[in-house]
Amino acid sequence: MRKNMIKWIGCLVLLMSSCFAAKAQTPVTPASVDRLKMESLWLRHTNNVAGAILDNPWHYALTDFEYLIEKGEFKRVQSGNDNNAFRFNTEGGGIYEALGGGYAWGEFHYDRSVLRGAKYNASLADPLRGMPYIIADSNPSKWINQNYAMQVKLATPLIWDQLILGVGATYENGIAAKQVDPRPKVLLSELSVNPAVVWTKGRHAVGADFVYLSHREDGTASNSNYRVPQMGWEMLFPGYFMEGEISSFGSITGLRNFNANALGGGLQYGYVGPKFKIIAGGKYRQTTENATNSYTTPKRIGTTNKKEWTATAGVQFLFNDRNSLFADYKYYNRSIDGIEYIQIYNPEYESQEWIVYGKYIKSNYSTMNHNFGLDYMISKEGRSDFSWKFGVNALAEKLSDIYYLPESTQEVNNLLVKAYVKKNFAFGKGSSLLIMLEGFLNKNTNAEHNYGGYYENNIAYTQFALLDFYYLSSSYNGFTLDANYTISNIDRKRKTGLYVGASFNYVNPTSYKDYFDKRSTLVVKVGVAF
Amino acid sequence: MKKIFLLSAIVCLFSCLITSCIKMMQEANETEKVHMITVSYKVNAVTGFVPYSGEAEPDPSFQTKGLEVNFINYQEGSSFKSVVGDNNIVTCSLTPGVYAINVAGSVTNPKGTYRLNGSSLNVPFTKDITPQDVVSNPEYTINICPAKVGSVLFSEIYYCGVAPYYFRDQTYTIYNNGQDVFYLDGLCFAQLHPNIATTNLPSWPEDDGRENFVYGLVVWQFPGTGTEYPLQPGEAVVLAQEAINHTVNNPASFDNSMSDWECWSGNALRGNPDCPDMPYIFWWSPNKMQWLTSVFGAAFCLFRIDDAVVNKSYWEQPGHWQRVVGPSSTRYAKIPADAVLDGVELLTSMSALNMKRIPGFVDAGGTSVETTYIGKSVSRKVIGKRADGTPIYQDTNNSTNDFQVNDTPAIRRDSQKIPTWSRANAL
Numbered sequence: 001m002r003k004n005m006i007k008w009i010g011c012l013v014l015l016m017s018s019c020f021a022a023k024a025q026t027p028v029t030p031a032s033v034d035r036l037k038m039e040s041l042w043l044r045h046t047n048n049v050a051g052a053i054l055d056n057p058w059h060y061a062l063t064d065f066e067y068l069i070e071k072g073e074f075k076r077v078q079s080g081n082d083n084n085a086f087r088f089n090t091e092g093g094g095i096y097e098a099l100g101g102g103y104a105w106g107e108f109h110y111d112r113s114v115l116r117g118a119k120y121n122a123s124l125a126d127p128l129r130g131m132p133y134i135i136a137d138s139n140p141s142k143w144i145n146q147n148y149a150m151q152v153k154l155a156t157p158l159i160w161d162q163l164i165l166g167v168g169a170t171y172e173n174g175i176a177a178k179q180v181d182p183r184p185k186v187l188l189s190e191l192s193v194n195p196a197v198v199w200t201k202g203r204h205a206v207g208a209d210f211v212y213l214s215h216r217e218d219g220t221a222s223n224s225n226y227r228v229p230q231m232g233w234e235m236l237f238p239g240y241f242m243e244g245e246i247s248s249f250g251s252i253t254g255l256r257n258f259n260a261n262a263l264g265g266g267l268q269y270g271y272v273g274p275k276f277k278i279i280a281g282g283k284y285r286q287t288t289e290n291a292t293n294s295y296t297t298p299k300r301i302g303t304t305n306k307k308e309w310t311a312t313a314g315v316q317f318l319f320n321d322r323n324s325l326f327a328d329y330k331y332y333n334r335s336i337d338g339i340e341y342i343q344i345y346n347p348e349y350e351s352q353e354w355i356v357y358g359k360y361i362k363s364n365y366s367t368m369n370h371n372f373g374l375d376y377m378i379s380k381e382g383r384s385d386f387s388w389k390f391g392v393n394a395l396a397e398k399l400s401d402i403y404y405l406p407e408s409t410q411e412v413n414n415l416l417v418k419a420y421v422k423k424n425f426a427f428g429k430g431s432s433l434l435i436m437l438e439g440f441l442n443k444n445t446n447a448e449h450n451y452g453g454y455y456e457n458n459i460a461y462t463q464f465a466l467l468d469f470y471y472l473s474s475s476y477n478g479f480t481l482d483a484n485y486t487i488s489n490i491d492r493k494r495k496t497g498l499y500v501g502a503s504f505n506y507v508n509p510t511s512y513k514d515y516f517d518k519r520s521t522l523v524v525k526v527g528v529a530f
Numbered sequence: 531m532k533k534i535f536l537l538s539a540i541v542c543l544f545s546c547l548i549t550s551c552i553k554m555m556q557e558a559n560e561t562e563k564v565h566m567i568t569v570s571y572k573v574n575a576v577t578g579f580v581p582y583s584g585e586a587e588p589d590p591s592f593q594t595k596g597l598e599v600n601f602i603n604y605q606e607g608s609s610f611k612s613v614v615g616d617n618n619i620v621t622c623s624l625t626p627g628v629y630a631i632n633v634a635g636s637v638t639n640p641k642g643t644y645r646l647n648g649s650s651l652n653v654p655f656t657k658d659i660t661p662q663d664v665v666s667n668p669e670y671t672i673n674i675c676p677a678k679v680g681s682v683l684f685s686e687i688y689y690c691g692v693a694p695y696y697f698r699d700q701t702y703t704i705y706n707n708g709q710d711v712f713y714l715d716g717l718c719f720a721q722l723h724p725n726i727a728t729t730n731l732p733s734w735p736e737d738d739g740r741e742n743f744v745y746g747l748v749v750w751q752f753p754g755t756g757t758e759y760p761l762q763p764g765e766a767v768v769l770a771q772e773a774i775n776h777t778v779n780n781p782a783s784f785d786n787s788m789s790d791w792e793c794w795s796g797n798a799l800r801g802n803p804d805c806p807d808m809p810y811i812f813w814w815s816p817n818k819m820q821w822l823t824s825v826f827g828a829a830f831c832l833f834r835i836d837d838a839v840v841n842k843s844y845w846e847q848p849g850h851w852q853r854v855v856g857p858s859s860t861r862y863a864k865i866p867a868d869a870v871l872d873g874v875e876l877l878t879s880m881s882a883l884n885m886k887r888i889p890g891f892v893d894a895g896g897t898s899v900e901t902t903y904i905g906k907s908v909s910r911k912v913i914g915k916r917a918d919g920t921p922i923y924q925d926t927n928n929s930t931n932d933f934q935v936n937d938t939p940a941i942r943r944d945s946q947k948i949p950t951w952s953r954a955n956a957l
Contacts, residue, residue, distance in 0.1 A: 193544075212544075212547065212548065212551070214547070214551075227693065227694075227902075227903060229879075229900070229901040229902075231879075236606075240606070242604070242605050242606075242607070242884075243607075244879060244882060245878060245879045245882070245900075245901070251878070251879065251882040251884060251885055261547075261550070261551035261554055261555070262551075263548070263551055263552070263555065286555055288551075288554045288555045288557075288558045290554070303558055303561075305555070305558035305559065305561070337558070337561070339558060339561050342626055342627055342628055342654050342655075342656050343628070343654075344628060344652045344654055345652075345729050345730060345731075347730055347731050347732060347733045348733045348855060349733060349854075349855045349856035349857075352730075357628075357654035357656050358626060358654065358656030358657075359561050360561065360562060360563065360564035360626055361561050361562065361563045361564060362564050404563060404564050404565075405564050405565070405566065405625045406608070406625070454606070454607040454608055455607060
């Protein structure tokens with residue numbers, strides 16, 4: 001039933017994007033969509049959907065199939081080391097006269113991934129999403145994950161020449177199945193609603209948006225072979241856990257039920273001058289997520305209380321019709337408090353339940369980023385794409401994790417610098433080749449790990465927590481080479497383009513070489529652009 | 531009109547969602563950061579009945595000052611030790627959490643040597659508890675039951691079975707670890723409730739007080755009129771679910787056909803006709819197929835109720851059995867704490883210590899072979915030898931410390947002797 005619903009909604013989004021895109025004014029190619037997104041400052045820097053009207057994007061649609069192959073040991077412990085994925089992506093929309101100048105945009109993604117060699121996760125579809133209260137096991141495992149995600153953005157045209165209302169919504173549904181004991185089948189769903197408003201007067205605009213998000217995820221790690229006991233860990237924090245047998249008779253029951261709610265909002269300011277456009281904004285979001293271990297008599301395994309602050313600023317300098325410079329800055333601060341409960345099971349017949357006697361913040365995970373980017377774009381007159389694009393980006397990241405009692409701390413500072421060049425070769429009006437080469441270098445500038453827990457010889461510490469610290473504090477370099485070839489106007493109405501692309505990413509760690517080897521990713525895709 | 535109704539419904543639904551969301555977030559925001567707390571607890575040695583409230587008069591002949599107290603947080607894997615001080619109060623600084631409080635030690639008085647072991651499970655510590663709080667509130671008291679150091683004990687238990695799913699070879703060895711002869715006649719051997727370690731402990735009626743009894747699922751009794759079955763120091767007696775050469779049925783099993791008694795439940799198709807049957811004197815709902823104890827690990831005790839004729843009719847009398855609070859009609863044998871001579875708690879794995887289900891006066895710890903059908907046994911650690919070569923076993927009333935895991939079970943391990951009356955002498 002749910003799968004059918006997803007398929008129907010997916011088809012609807014696809015149809016919507018295709019129909020709207022049939023009215024596109026210029027040939028659509030990956031390069032032109034890249035430029036469009038680059039120039040849409042409100043959409044790129046904020047969650048305010050209403051701001052799309054100010055970006056005034058033309059309409060487009062891209063639909064493609066991707067196949068991914070990823071191999072290598074330079075990875076988080078919980079990620080796979082030999083992965084494949086098949087993906088279907090479609091997105092499209094823009095401002096439509098048929099909607100009275102309103103904005104409509106939608107996207108749909110389907111992803112089927114096969115991960116191999118993933119460890120220390122028997123609870124979550126995505127173990128790296130910031131939820132520590134999981135069940136972990138040391139068996140290298142294959143996971144088969146399927147995910148459907150869709151998003152819609154709608155905005156009214158200008159009301160009374162100064163007001164724009166908008167709403168965005170996302171829905172995601174997934175299933176992730178571990179193929180080795182203890183094996184959960186994890187089901188997840190996520191829904192978010194994002195109403196927004198912009199008030200504009202002359203060259204100025206101010207906006208506000210609000211977001212509500214609900215995330216549900218649950219699965220039970222069970223054994224298909226009862227004769228082989230499966231030991232595992234009920235994780236509280238990296239290096240802090242309860243070890244036991246994962247089974248209905250064991251000390252660790254395999255079920256984990258996650259329930260998250262988030263509220264947030266943002267404020268934005270935009271200005272459009274004759275030679276430049278600027279957008280600045282800030283947003284805050286609090287996400288609280290409970291983890292329990294039973295549907296009928298739930299024990300509160302833990303709660304995460306995540307607070308995220310983001311400040312962004314983006315500016316586009318228009319030197320002339322052909323040349324633009326983009327400067328972006330983003331500050332991101334995330335703090336996750338890990339709350340643990342003191343509770344005892346009341347076995348009395350009339351009221352069998354877990355009674356909470358107290359709760360404390362036992363841990364905190366903190367992330368702080370400063371991200372600065374410069375991009376220069378050269379385009380040709382009369383074309384919607386670009387001919388050259390250059391850019392540099394610097395990301396300074398600080399990770400600080402602490403378990404308060406007994407105290408353990410971890411601090412990691414990294415500086416990631418990227419530089420790229422993109423060249424779009426246009427072969428007449430019929431075809432084009434977009435090539436991108438990016439080089440990146442990550443320099444670890446500080447790494448401290450002080451463990452004060454009780455299990456320094458346990459593999460859940462040495463092979464999980466410690467190895468993950470080594471990964472996070474690794475220096476590395478690498479490159480990405482990306483090529484897309486597009487043949488435009490392949491249909492009779494000369495509105496459809498066909499593109500094929502390939503992208504190769506290579507990462508080479510330069511520290512902790514005893515633990516990590518290189519990792520490479522190849523993505524090939526074929527798609528159509530309307 | 532329809533649209534207004536729909537819009538109102540959406541607004542109401544959304545308001546409910548937001549309200550519950552805000553409540554969830556507020557609760558999280560109000561949580562304080564963890565800090566060390568200092569807790570005090572009173573340790574009383576009580577020889578009489580302990581009411582459910584825990585308010586019991588300590589026995590002045592047993593002083594607990596100087597006993598070691600271990601506060602164990604199984605979830606975190608932490609433990610904090612302290613010593614009982616003046617006024618029988620122990621004080622310890624620890625992190626907030628759920629603790630098991632274990633008291634261990636012994637005292638010798640004119641009546642003999644007594645173990646002062648005890649434990650209190652699932653004690654939540656969330657705030658400071660001062661010695662003044664302890665004096666005014668009986669909630670912060672652990673009552674331990676002095677147990678005379680006995681001679682008869684479980685020396686080995688083979689319970690987990692062997693692959694593939696073979697469990698008829700479960701075997702129990704009872705040994706005289708003391709210096710005097712012990713007469714097995716009338717000794718009771720009980721399988722305790724619950725059968726499997728669990729955090730979901732049964733709830734007993736408040737009239738039974740607090741840890742005054744353990745509750746038997748099945749009680750077997752050694753035959754004899756009083757002096758028929760002497761067990762000399764260093765001698766062991768072997769009981770089996772089925773006393774046959776099990777290697778015939780399963781090559782991975784072992785031969786326990788020389789057992790002294792079979793715990794036979796009435797299945798005419800099973801059993802060794804040459805091996806005498808030990809009668810069960812309590813079993814509310816007998817399993818006529820076999821007496822199978824949990825291969826995950828059950829809990830057992832040896833007991834003898836002085837001054838009472840303990841037989842089937844004894845357990846039918848009101849006051850000698852109990853039911854769990856709730857609708858279940860199942861009866862359990864009510865075994866007084868002071869009748870228990872030895873006990874062992876077997877766990878699914880050592881990590882399941884937080885699921886311990888029998889009181890500390892029976893066994894302050896637990897032991898395990900860690901998994902099922904692996905053909906391993908648990909046996910006591912040898913701490914010495916007698917002149918005749920028989921072992922002296924460790925017996926601190928804490929099977930976590932006292933027991934070891936063996937790769938294979940054995941009949942009369944460590945040069946234990948066979949009683950003169952045993953049928954094993956003729957085999």
